[in-house]
Amino acid sequence: MGVVLPAAPWRTRADLRELAEVLGAGTGETRLVGGAVRDTLLGEPAADIDLATLLLPDEVIARLKAAGLRAVPTGLAHGTVTAVLASGPVEVTTLRHDLRTDGRHAVVGFTGEWQEDAARRDFTINALYADPLTGEVFDWFGGLDDLAARRVRFIGDPLSRIAEDHLRILRFFRFHARFGDAIDPQGLAACVSRANDLMALSRERIAAELLKLLVAASAVPVMALMVEHGIWRPVLPEIDPAGTARLATLADRESEAGIAPDPIRRLAALVPADAAETVGARLKLSNADRKRLSAATLGPGGEGAPGLAYRVGVEGAIDRLLLAGQDPRTIAGWLPPRLPIAGGALVARGLGKGPAVAAALKAVEARWIAEGFPDAARTAIIADEVVAQALA
DSSP: OOOBBBOOGOOOOOOOOHHHHTTTTTTTTEEETTTTHHHHHOOOOOSSEEEEEEOOHHHHHHHHHTTHHHHEEGGGGEEEEEETTTTEEEEEEOEEEEEOOOOOOOEEEEEEOHHHHHHHBBBBBGGGOTTTTTTTTESSSHHHHHHHOOOOOOOHHHHHHHHHTTHHHHHHHHHHHHHOOOOOOOHHHHHHTTGGGGGSSOOOHHHHHHHHHHTTTTTHHHHHHHHHHTTTTTTTTTOHHHHHHHHHHHHHHHHHHHHOOOOHHHHHHOOOOOGGHHHHHHHTHHHHHHHHHHHHTTTTSHHHHHHHHHHHOOOHHHHHHHTTTTOOOTTTTTTOOOOOOOHHHHHTTTTOOOOOHHHHHHHHHHHHHTTTOOOOHHHHHHHHHHHHHHHO
């Protein structure tokens, strides 16, 4: 036996072992594949567990049901069945080969050849398989060597792989930002020559890759490399060298403050402030993310960090402070208090119901914030003073 997966917490899951045995891992019918193998070999936690199998989807479903395991047919056209285990879902996919591709979608057929299934994957480091029971690793395209060299390399001809799925351009850079050292020159050249292919992709797919890339370990230099080579120009021309410089500054500030990288905050640094709404709409971000993206560059105001956090929320305040070059550590993990008085208390003090109460309550709140959120007793004194002034 050659290379074997190292020990990892997920490998001791009893229900995962049961699943593997049900699907014939002991006779070589089913193997681990992809990220779990790659990440475990790197000593990193595995986010998702995926299995590849010689069994056809109907057989997978039948075996799971016979074993009392829940089977969800999540992608039968592509051979995928999700086994729902107590420790988490596991995707089980029948070995495949591509029948037709158009750069966005693939029509697949099933195969009984492990190497054929591996050959349709994007990068060598993602085409590593392992026996779920023994941990033996199977590698047909030099993925182990590339993993050791921290090199992201297309399987086969990079131009052909990009033609099959244009999103692989962005995945090449995202995986390089996460795992890479020196960039593969053939892969880079292919991505540069086919950058216009990104225009054929849905903006949702582009956004998903971009947001993942922005929080990768080497996001800053990789984004700069992409801008230098015009990768983003066809779909996000707003991203330019000035934006990557702002991103680098923000990343330094996040690190200094001990604040975790955030993709929306980093996107706000990357694009010009006056383009934030346009970019958010083009990428079809959620309404909440679009609002946050546009608000991130509005500046910290003059109320101080706690006052800002009370007004716009801690997350939004951290965005604005970091982008403005101010220290957000005083509000990291802070829970904004609630104003300990309501309009009814002002009516009880003699104010008539209506706009006067709203105006007075706003004045009380402004003083309460300015004084650093004092307790109910001090707030009552503030309310007395505000109402007395309003009635004078």
